[in-house]
Amino acid sequence: MAKMRGAIVVDIERCKGCGVCVVNCPTDTIGLSKEVNGKGYHYSYMEYPENCTGCTNCAIVCPDGVITVYRLKVE
Amino acid sequence: MDINEIIKPENLVFKRTELMTDKTLSYCPGCGHGTAHHLIMEVVEELGIQADTIGVAPVGCSVLAYEFMDIDMTQAAHGRAPAVATGIKRLWPDKYVFTYQGDGDLAAIGTAETIHACNRGENIIIFFVNNGIYGMTGGQMAPTTLEGMRSSTSPYGRDLASMGHPIKMTELIAQLPGTVYVTRQAVHKAANVRKTKKAIHKAFEVAKEKKGLAFVEIVSNCNSGWKMTPVDSNIWMEENMFPFYPLGDIKVDGKIVKDLMSDLM
Numbered sequence A: 001m002a003k004m005r006g007a008i009v010v011d012i013e014r015c016k017g018c019g020v021c022v023v024n025c026p027t028d029t030i031g032l033s034k035e036v037n038g039k040g041y042h043y044s045y046m047e048y049p050e051n052c053t054g055c056t057n058c059a060i061v062c063p064d065g066v067i068t069v070y071r072l073k074v075e
Numbered sequence B: 001m002d003i004n005e006i007i008k009p010e011n012l013v014f015k016r017t018e019l020m021t022d023k024t025l026s027y028c029p030g031c032g033h034g035t036a037h038h039l040i041m042e043v044v045e046e047l048g049i050q051a052d053t054i055g056v057a058p059v060g061c062s063v064l065a066y067e068f069m070d071i072d073m074t075q076a077a078h079g080r081a082p083a084v085a086t087g088i089k090r091l092w093p094d095k096y097v098f099t100y101q102g103d104g105d106l107a108a109i110g111t112a113e114t115i116h117a118c119n120r121g122e123n124i125i126i127f128f129v130n131n132g133i134y135g136m137t138g139g140q141m142a143p144t145t146l147e148g149m150r151s152s153t154s155p156y157g158r159d160l161a162s163m164g165h166p167i168k169m170t171e172l173i174a175q176l177p178g179t180v181y182v183t184r185q186a187v188h189k190a191a192n193v194r195k196t197k198k199a200i201h202k203a204f205e206v207a208k209e210k211k212g213l214a215f216v217e218i219v220s221n222c223n224s225g226w227k228m229t230p231v232d233s234n235i236w237m238e239e240n241m242f243p244f245y246p247l248g249d250i251k252v253d254g255k256i257v258k259d260l261m262s263d264l265m
Ligand SMILES: Cc1ncc(C[n+]2csc(CCOP(=O)(O)OP(=O)(O)O)c2C)c(N)n1
Pocket: B059, B060, B061, B062, B078, B101, B102, B103, B104, B105, B106, B109, B131, B133, B134, B135, B136, B137, B142, B222
């Protein structure tokens, strides 16, 4: 059966660590990192990358537009 | 599967619109202003009208919107954006002209400009970001502040007897003959973002037809002013703002599509 695999790329230095993407991810892929970026924010990252389906929910709600999304159909 | 097999140009499904500049947004983490900016610019990009769109920024946190939206923009004195937009639109009737305003700007100092631009049926779009508070100046009470809601000037909560009632500008202006499309949306969840984008598309369609004014309210958070985390503020907004400011279309193609009497209560 065809399955969607996705991945996000976060522009770490522009992320403000607000967590809005985290609660909008239907597959619990995203977490906030323990490390901070140059501005001191706990930036978002794929904590469970294998969960991502590339639905784009996180990217379209991100107020700072820092997420890019990729999606691939795998058999 | 290796992540690098997915992260390839041919698999790209979403990236930030090119119509937002590279400048870091001046908004607090999690503030809905940023999401609203991106959506408007995405629609302008999809319609291919970057060179034909002129925006008017307000006074408020979004005073610097012209730094972030890569279109022609100007900035008006507090509350006067609809008057400035009127002048621009009348000089350049074939441009798409919009204002972007907060609730302090649109529903307090700019109430007259808002109501009369709507009543005259100016062929402009008004984007109204309602976070129930004066964000920029430190979270003072706005006309839109809910009953019982705390702000820096209503620290014990808004008391109706001494401070008056919150005002539903969107329901009010929907009753004016000059407005064609009037809607209330939100941008805190993906499903809402998708609906808001459709609403913004519709607003630009109305502007193209030049039959009157399109008004898009976006109920948003001001997590700094509300003194909550971004995620908590969005939950608070759903529980407290949406019952008083219900989401959905209010007027479509010049016809009121919801029961305003029950809603104005
Ligand atoms: C003529 C004038 N009066 C008052 C102010 C102070 N002032 C700046 S922003 C603001 C309120 C902004 O609130 P709102 O429109 O809700 O926007 P937000 O910051 O919440 O996005 C006020 C009263 C001003 N700049 N100019």
